[in-house]
Amino acid sequence: MIDLRINGFASGMDIDSMVRDLMKAESMPLQKMEKEKQELQWKRDDYREMNTLLLDFRSQLTQMKLTTSYRSREVSSTDESKVTATASSAANETSFKISEVKQLASSATLKNAGPITADGEEIDESKSLYPQFGKFDNQSTETWKQGAIDKQTITAESDGQVIELGEDVIDRAAMNVQVNGQGYKVVTDETATLAEDEVYVSSAGELTFADGVIQEGSQVSVEYVKDAHSESKTLESDISGYQLAGGSIVNNANFQLDIDGTTYSIGSATGEENEFNLEDADGGTIGTINTNTGRLTFDNELSEGTNLSVNYQQNYSSFSVGAHTDEGETHQNFLVTGDESLNQVVNKVNKADIGVSMMYDSFTDRMTISRTETGNFNEAGNEIMRNGTFINNMLKFGSGTEEGGDNAVFSINGIQDTERHSNNFEIDGVTFNLKQTFTEAEGPVSINVSNDSGAVFENIKEFVENYNTLIDAVNGKVNEEYYRDYGPLTDDQRESLTETQQEDWEERAKSGLLRRDSILQSGLNSMRTDFYSPVNNEGTTSDYNQLASIGITTTSNYMDGGKLEIDEAKLKAAIEDDPSAVESLFRGSSDEYGQQGVVHRLYDTVNxxxxxxxxxxxxxxxxNQQFTIGRNLNDVQEQIRSFQDRLTQIEDRYYSQFTRMEKAMQEANQQAAYMQQQFGGGMGMMG
Incomplete structure (x- = not known):
């Protein structure tokens, strides 16, 4: 926009300065509005600061509503070498007598039948199993089979959905099927009635579960065996090698490598471990294959655009492990490829979350499977289950022996020979830990549960200190000095002050905005009443029905504004004498018997x-529209906007007036100059 204002060309006056001076007077109401806006913002922030303090105190009140603040239990044992115990806040102050412990709970452990390798042989548990198979003591021909292991994870789209893998499955009994992480036993008889932990698998790869197992969104994970892997691709760049998806490649007629129409098979050994030539029908070679790792290495680089396809089978084995546990019977099938190591097999079992752990000891060349929890969960027999030639024959668990899996047997408070699955168990809020067996003749062990009065005292003391901190802050705000002569600074005022002077001024300007505030004063008065008023409910007694009776009173200095102080000896004595009454005084709820405790009252007041x-x-x-000060801010902002529009109009009017004046003076000057010229010309002619 072009500024058409004329600035003193004719009059010689500084029009801009004159207009600015005139506008300062016109802007006085605007400065007042700006100050009002700033004060509203400061007041809003002060209120929110107080609410933050109240919120912190309310969190403390929430803690003080809990029994744990008043029932901190300590437990003593007459013989900690035999029995120890801990107690929760729910435990009563009581005692227990354990007269004997006949048997400690133990974990079931299945130990295999002996060393897994043949005499004089030694395996490397970190290397592939199939190349080391000849070192094992039991080399059953049924241990390793040929096929291709694949995996799929399918999300059910509807309840009761039949899960389809989309390809044929061989060795269905070896499949590992899990739904949301839980293993299922595979059933191959389509006429069988499925139990909740079973799944029927057809040879076409369809999985059917019992009613209710599959829900919309269920995650079904399947590891299975198909006849062969098939991979094909057109090379996007030159390559000197290719890694097959699987390892432990079987050297048989199923292996076919096709490169641009030429077929290669696994031929003669190169002399390197697990390495063979890749030969065409005429005996020509294109490279080598490591049958253990599935790595193809070419004599010459295959160029971009080459078509490569390969079909192959893997050496694989399978086994299953399960256990009887506190949550029922667990089960999982495991598929093992020949390129996996014994360490990997052990890790598979240990990560399966089926309640067992497997271990191999290289010194004795033996293995164990242990249940991860103690106790007897199968009265009819063994706790650990296993199946499959791999685990029963090759790892020799089939004829192994199981030990342990016993419940703890003990006598407590005259009850003879009760049992628990674990040596750690809970009775009435007390957790016992049985550490060794002992007889009645060796003497009973007494467990005594008492209130930890020291911990309760510290909880109450911390609560009072937090209350005092809140009272101090709120009192400081409602009694804060108000400086009437100090308001928000204008821009002109800031220019005349140093930075330090500005900070001092603003500190006074912000002070006292909530002085004698009705909300905060009302809250303070209510909180004082909450503390002072007696509490009469079912749990309190006439001796302990108000804070003063347990040693908590207001300070004698009225300037403290109702802060509390504690007679520590009196409070500790009350907690020792009647901890239940002290608890009811603080956290007792209102009921048909009487009033709320102090904490509940305070919580309601703070809220x-x-x-x-x-x-x-x-x-x-x-x-801003959701709270009073915000609406006031909106109103002031609207007034400011309207007044700024008005000031713009006034300023434009002033400039318009001065412009007309300048034009008039300019015209007058032009006329005077013309007349002077005319008169000057006439005088010359007469002369």
Whole structure:
């Protein structure tokens, strides 16, 4: 926009300065509005600061509502070498007598039948199993089979859905099927009635579960065996090698490598471990294959655009492991490829979350499977189950022996020979830990549960200290000095002050905005009443029905504004004498018998005060329209905007007036100059 204002060309006056001076007077109401806006913002922030303190104190009140703040139990044992115990806040102050422990709970452990390798042989548990198979003591021909292991994870789209793998399955009994992480036993008889932990698998790769197992969104994970792997691709760049998806490649007629129409098979050994030539029908070679790792290495680089396809089978084995546990019977099938090591097999079992752990000891060349929890969960027999030639024959668990899996047997409070699955068990809020067996003749072990009065005292003391911190802050705000002569600084005022002077001024300007505030004063008065008023409910007694009776009173200095102080000896004595009454005084709920405890009263008061502050000052996430000060800010902002528009009009009017004046003076000057010229010309002619 072109500025058409004329600035003193004719008059010689500084029009801009004159207009600025005139506008300063016109802008006085605007400065007042800006100050009002700033004060509203400061007041809003002060309120929110108070609400933050109240919120912190309410969190402390929430803690003080819990029994754990008043029932911190300590437990003693007359013989900690035999029995120890801990107690929760739910435990009563009581005692237990364990007269004997006949048997400790133990974990079931299945130990295999002997060393897994033949005499004089030694395996490397970190290397592939199939190349080391000749070192094992039991070399059953049924251990390793040929096929291709594949995996799929399918999300059920509807309840009761039949899961389809989309390809044929061989060796169905070896499949590992899990739904949401839980293993299922495979059934191959389509006429069988499925139990909840079973799945029927057809040879076409369809999985059917019992009613209710598959829900929409269920994650079904399947590891299975198909006849062969098939891979094909057109090379996108030159390559000197290719890695097959699987390892432990079988050297048989199923292996076919096709490169641009020429077929290669596994031929003669190169002399390197597990390495063979890749030969065409005429005996020509294109490279080598490591049958253990599945790595193809070419004599010459295959160029970009070459078509490569390969079909192959893997050496694989399978086994299953399960256990009787506290949550029922577990089961999982495991598929093992020949390129996996014994360590990998052990890790598979240990990570399966089926309640067992497997171990190999290289010194004795023996293995164990242990249940991860103690106790007897199968009265009819063994706790650990296993199946498959790999685990029963090759690893020799089939004829192994199981030990342990016993419940703890003990006598407590006159009850003879009760049992628990674990040496750690809970009775009435007390957790016992049986450490060794002993007889009645060796003497009973007494467990005594008492209140930890020291911990309760510290909880109450911390609560009082937090209350005093809150009272101090709120009192400071409602009694803060108000400086009437100090308001928000204008831009002109800031220019005349140093930075330090500005900070001092603003500190006074912000002070006292909530002085004698009705919301905060009302909240303070209510909290004082909450503390002072007696509490009469079912749990309190006439001796302990108000805070003063347990040694908590207001300070003698009225300037403290109702802060509390503790007579520590008196409070400790009350906690020792009647901890239940002290608890009821603080956290007792209102009921048909009487009033709320101090903590519940305070909680309601703090909540009410916070709600009133929210109504007035909102939250940081609130819009201005949702709280009183915000609406006031909107009103002031609208007034400011309207007044700024008015000032713009006034300023334009002033400039318009001065412009007309300048034009008039310019015209007058032009006329005077013309007349002077005319008169000057006439005089010359007469002369």
């Amino acid at each position: 009410g005060t916070m709600d009133r502050i929210y109504d007035r000052a909102g939250r940081t996430t609130s819009t």
